[in-house]
Amino acid sequence: MLVSAVTLGCALLLGQVEAQEVAEPEAPAEAPVDATQATTPGPPVAPEPWDLQMAVPNASSPQQPYDGHAFCLTLPPTPAVPSGQWRARCDEAKKECLVSPANELDAEGHENDQPLQRVDWCVSHLMPTETARQYRMVPAIAEAPPGWYRDERGRVLQYNFDLHRRVYLGGAWAPRWLRGTDGVDERVRVDFGVDLEWPGDSDRLHRMTLLDTELYLGDAASYEATLLRYDFRSQHDAPLFRVTTFYGRPRRFDVYANLGFWMEVLHGEQVRREDVHADFLSLAATDLTLDLWHSSDLVSYVRVRAGPAVERDRTNGFFTLVPAAALEGDLTLDRDGFHHVRFGAEAQKVLLAEAVDGRPLRPERLRLRAGYEVILLAINDQPVSLTLDGRGTWRDDVANAPAGWEWSAQAGLRFSLWAPARRSAPTSSPGKG
Incomplete structure (x- = not known):
């Protein structure tokens, strides 16, 4: 009996121990770690502000x-350019930019809205x-x-002006003296x-004048006007003929024939002398020209020209043939087109x-003229x-x-519209090359 009681007690004790082990909860398993979450970077670091002034x-x-x-x-x-808008031209090799404000500056050096x-x-x-930020910024x-x-204010x-391309309007004091009279x-x-002026092919330069008009008001009022005048000049590389001299060392001289063409259409003239007058209308005139000298760009020249014209004597009511010959020149004296000299002598015979x-x-008629124009x-x-x-x-x-001379001295002002820069104008500013 004693053995049975001991055996029963041991069995009960072992059953309680197993029940306690089953009742204890198991430790939770760790969740798997996502590799992408572990390597995700933080927010981007903002660059340092650019403190360039x-x-x-x-x-x-x-x-x-x-x-x-x-x-x-x-x-x-910046205080001077609060908009922060600039224009830059950069040199990649030097890593340098020439920078200018996008707007003009006022007298105090601050940008305006222009x-x-x-x-x-x-x-x-x-x-x-x-x-x-990788370039060096240079004010320019x-x-x-x-x-x-362009000045420093933008x-x-x-x-630089081309007075051979313009629309002009002028006025002048133009007294006249007649030989044989005491009055003026x-x-x-x-x-x-x-x-108008434009270059052509093969070293050729064209010029045209439209509505060239001079009105004289006051004593002996009159006019002179041309509807259209056109001419071209050319530069030939091949000489017309060659002259060789044999005094000492042989020398060769090339003679060029730089020929051109000149024409006028509808040239009207009203002449007043004392109490008589005459009106003439040249319907068309055509001349051949020969340059005695011209500049490399053909703008300045000294030349002779000759040719006939068909003229209407409106006072007496008949047509005439008027051959003419002239020596004339047109010189631009400086690079920027400020100084111009023009001269001419023309003889005409009415046939x-x-x-x-x-x-x-x-x-017969003989005309002399010399003029100077300077931009003020x-x-x-x-x-x-x-x-x-x-x-x-x-x-x-x-x-x-009575046949004789009349003389006139004229001084005035002329306003030119358009007048673009000359085709040979430099790209550098005055005083900088």
């Missing part, structure tokens, strides 16, 4: 080149800030077209017209005329010039008027 250009600053592309650039705002004039469009979004004056100048002005005709002159009482059967100033980039002219005319084609 770009200076505005001054009079000694370099100028941006006219060639190449300009970039639109946004830089940190964008730069006569500049190329700048290209946007090609130079982000990260790229721009924006580029200017050939014949134009304002542009024209300093007090007159003023009003002149206007259109001058096939009907007999008119009080004048010869074959009248410009208004809105349109030049205003001073004109000085001296003229003399001898003629005996006015019936019942």
Whole structure:
């Protein structure tokens, strides 16, 4: 009995121990770790702010080149350029940018709302800030077209003018003296017209003048006008003939024939001498020209020309043939087109005329002229010039008027519209090359 009781007690004790082991909860298993979550970086680090304080250009600053592309650039705002808008022309090899404000500056050196004039469009979004920070920024004056100048405030002005391409209007005091009279005709002159010039092929230069008009008001009022005048000049490389001399060392001299053409259509003239008058209308005139000298660009020249014209004597009502010969010159004396000298001497003979009482059967005319024009100033980039002219005319084609000379000294001002820069205008600014 004792053994049975001990055995039963041990069995009960072992059952309680197993029940406690089953009742204890198991430790939870660790969740698997996601590899992508473990390697995810934190938020990007913001770059340090660009503390560049770009200076505005001054009079000694370099100028941006006219060639190449300009970039639109946004830089940190400054007191002078609060918009932060600039234009840059960069050198990739030097890692350097010439930078100018995108707007003009006022007298205090602060930008205003006027964008730069006569500049190329700048290209946007090609130079982000990260790229721009790798370049050295140099304050510079924006580029200017050939014949134009830009100051340190970004304002542009024209300093080179082509007076052979313009629309002009002028006035002058133009008194006249007649030989054999003691009096002076007090007159003023009003002149206007259109001058055109363009280069052609094979070293040729064309010129045309439209509505070339001179009105004389006051004593002995009259006019002289031409509807159209055209000419061309050329430069030939092959000589017309060669001259060789054998005194000492043989030497060769080339003689060139730089021929051209000149014509006028509808040239009208009204002549007043004392109490008589005459009206002439040249329907067409054609001349051959020969340059005695011309500049390399064919703009300046000294030449002779000769040819016939068909003329209508409107006073007496018949047509005539008028051959003419002339020596004339047109000289531009400086690079920027400020100084011009023109001169000419022309002789005409009136043929096939009907007999008119009080004048010869074959009248003659001789005209002399010398003039100087200089640009004084410009208004809105349109030049205003001073004109000085001296003229003399001898003629005996006015019936019942004594043959003789008339002289005129003229001084006035001329306003030229358009007048672009000359084709040979430099790209550098005055005083900088």
